[in-house]
Amino acid sequence: MKAISYRRYGGPEVLEYGELPDPKVGPDEVLVEVRAAAVNPVDWKAQAGYLDGMIDAVFPVVPGWDVSGVVVRPGVSVTEWAAGDEVMGYVREDVLSHGTFAEYVAAPVRTLGRKPRRYSFEEAAGLPLAGLTAYQALHTALAVRPGETVLVLAAAGGVGSMAVQIARHLGCRVLGAARASGRDRVAELGAEPVLFDEETFAGQVRELAPDGVDAVLDTLGGPFLQHAAKLRAPGGRLASIADGEVLALGGLYYWVRPDAADLNALADLADEGVLDVRVAKTFPLERAADAQRANAEGGLQGKVVVTVP
Incomplete structure (x- = not known):
């Protein structure tokens, strides 16, 4: 699969675009075809090594925790999702390794909720974290x-x-x-x-x-x-x-945690018209470094989102 990754801590300059192996799908995971992944300050702060005292990094690391996409295949013990379901997620694992700036991500069930029906994939990617x-x-x-x-x-x-x-x-x-x-x-x-x-x-x-x-x-x-x-x-x-x-x-x-029930509650609020997610800029996957720079510079009224064709 095509993915963004880094092999050492640093800024946007350490990001590489290229081929990585497709993710393995564990029993409690769901293989998601990524349509969009939002950039958050924690992404580039973790990439710079600021979380090294808290979270191990297993290089190469694919950055990104926010995602929206389509289920390709559920793991063998997963009953919540089926192929073709549209989902969003806060795919934070216990280590930095398999993130969402890629064509596919294997997401633990606890990190996924349904995509709001009234949202685009770009808007949905900006909601979870x-x-x-x-x-x-x-x-x-x-x-x-x-x-x-x-x-x-x-x-x-x-x-x-x-x-x-x-x-x-x-x-x-x-x-x-x-x-x-x-x-x-x-x-x-x-x-x-x-x-x-x-x-x-x-x-x-x-x-x-x-x-x-x-x-x-x-x-x-x-x-x-x-x-x-x-x-x-x-x-x-x-x-x-x-x-x-x-x-x-x-x-x-307070530190946020992935929670499927809370994600579904957010999806309900979004579909009721309670929540508005504004997307300020989008970048294709290969320009993820530029997306990080835009997020770090600030001043935007809305989310920066990486799109995956």
Whole structure:
């Protein structure tokens, strides 16, 4: 099969396009013909070696965790899927090795959900990691409830935009912190915009929520996490997906996990029109390095997606 891979840690320059053996399909896995794979910051951070203390790399590594595609063949113990089914997945294994920037991927059943019917393959590829992170953080880490006020940091980003939409669907009031370029997007998603400005950030939130916010979801880390931690109402909860310093602030550091039931719940929300995934740029598989560069440069209002013919 054609695939993107790297044989050593590094930036986009270490990516190679060429032939690799077709994946073996284990009993609990599904062979998926890849149609699209989204780029996420964790892809190029893992590729640079930043996760080496946590996750082993088995070279050559095919990068990519997000995918949408069509089932070719289920493993011998798989009853959930049949050939021809359209799926999406957050295909994160316990090692870095068999990713989604390839013509085929063998995906464990726990990493797959159905593709939303109303989404293109490109849109579906942009949903799993960002959507699962937001869904699980709101439901599990923060346990938000209808009527609560939720502050989302970096609300125009991949995870943040999903969190705004899901929290609004849950009946929450949402304050969405973003840079000036993302202000319109935050308002479009149904949140009340708060501008990322260190001097005025806390004052803006206090003006909108004088009694404090019930929950804070941080997707950025750094100084705004420190400020937001002080803006909670008594008993308010705090979770970060980006900065371990949240633990010292009395919050939770949350890492998303693959979950088939949650993926199917996201697909239902997508088909109900609750979730909008915006695709900013697409690149063919052989230009995956350019896709990584575009994602790392930032400033895009939407997902960067690699397409596989």
